[in-house]
Amino acid sequence: MEYRTLGRTGLEVSKLGYGGSPLGDEFGAADPAEGERAVHCAIDLGINYFDVAPYYGRTLAETRLGAALQGRRDNVILATKCGRYDVNGFDFSAARIRRSIDESLARLRTDYLDVFLAHDIEFVSEKQIVEEAIPTMRAIQREGKARFIGITGLQLNLLRRVAEAVPVDVVLSYCRYNLLIADLDDLLTPFVKEHGIGLINASPLHMGILSASGPPPWHPASSGVKKAGRAVVELCERRGVRASDVALQFAFAHPYVSTTLAGMPAVEQVRQNAAAASIVADETLLAEVLALIAPFKNRSWPTGLPENQDA
């Protein structure tokens, strides 16, 4: 496994990171015992960055990850989030964030986080994130419960504006840098790179579209994008290659992203994805894939408040 430095945090993170949302059954019911084995397999294969949130499975993912990490906490860089608690349940108030981290620490069976992130900030006012949430998280950091803090979301301009307004250590972007959509570098990467902010890229399989298992029923992408993803999976199958491997290799090749987070509730997925990390994508197949999806490239979807949308 290759390790990269997460901006100025200095954390050395594995280029493939473990995404914890499927542990909360977000992609369908996951077998908890298999999930635990997947976490252990990830650690054994050198994956050291683990991402979760109270929102995933409405605390279930944190509880399961905490159990799986018992006795291995010190082998990993552990990140969780605050502010999002349900599909439409957001609370970035200082009091809730303070309660949130204590609840997360208890579920994760630890007394500190490595990274503490404000989750999906586009759903509330920019002012509250800048003036209340981040200052509270900085205070929590000073108190020793979190080593570094940051923000996550889909809307890249908002992530940049907030990071411009108030220093953050880490930004997590999802579904903005993979085979189907790659506008991360137009809107966010130059700023975070210039300021040494750690950049995490989540959902390299576009939340399942670029895998043989396909997207979950709630996936917000258009039917055209889903069809394009399916066509990529079929093309790769015809070439005897897994689409997930090609998608991961595309993401790993990003020059500034430190870790790419993939949701991996099964041991076999961890093994496949970790193996993909040591192989470079076939250039000819990659060109074919990119040509196939070109008519559907760079199509995102609205999330959050109207004033926080990218376009």
Ligand code: NAD
């Ligand atoms: P993803 O693109 O990683 O896709 C996950 C899906 O792909 C799951 O259904 C998984 O079972 C499947 N999969 C993974 N490897 C596979 C393989 N080798 N073969 C077949 N199927 C495979 O999407 P994701 O899980 O949403 O993103 C990764 C992680 O990033 C999340 O788990 C979460 O931790 C984080 N994330 C954070 C935010 C945020 O903070 N706002 C948003 C999205 C994701």
